[in-house]
Amino acid sequence: MTQIYTTDHSASVLRTHSWRTVTNSAPYLLPHLKPDMKILDVGCGPGSITISLAKLVPDGHVTGVEYVPDPLEGARALAQAEGVSNITFQEGNIHALPFEDNTFDVVHVHQVLQHIADPIHALSEMRRVAKEGGIVACRESAELSWYPDSVGISKWREVTELMQRAKGEVHILGG
Structure with missing residues (x-):
């Protein structure tokens, strides 16, 4: 399935996305996070939410995936600059996540479903890789x-x- 992100990953777009953290963009997750969780952040872009998550689960691990490599080098550099090492960034397709079933305690997506062809399939994939009893969390603004x-x-x-x-x-x- 072709992936299209209309606004692309240009420097100006990544700059506008880089201010996002768990606190200002995904506060609904805060009461559910535990220090040793394994978290997947789908459509991580510049990695600011992903890094924020990693800081909140110091004994866990956070993986950020993006469907193209464009923003990932910057995300890795930001994590290194902020001293965050419990984090990985990699390419991944939301319609075919490259992880085993029941892998993550939390699977999170922020402002992505509105840009893809099949959000229902994407949510099914996210559920597939979430552990039994895990959390699949989404935030969108399509209207x-x-x-x-x-x-x-x-x-x-x-x-x-x-x-x-x-x-x-x-x-x-x-x-």
């Missing part, structure tokens, strides 16, 4: 709205939808 009306934002939305259609992405903003 956008704003007030008051803005010509600029409306034009941005129109261009974004055209770009998504041209690249073959099925899930259109607001559609």
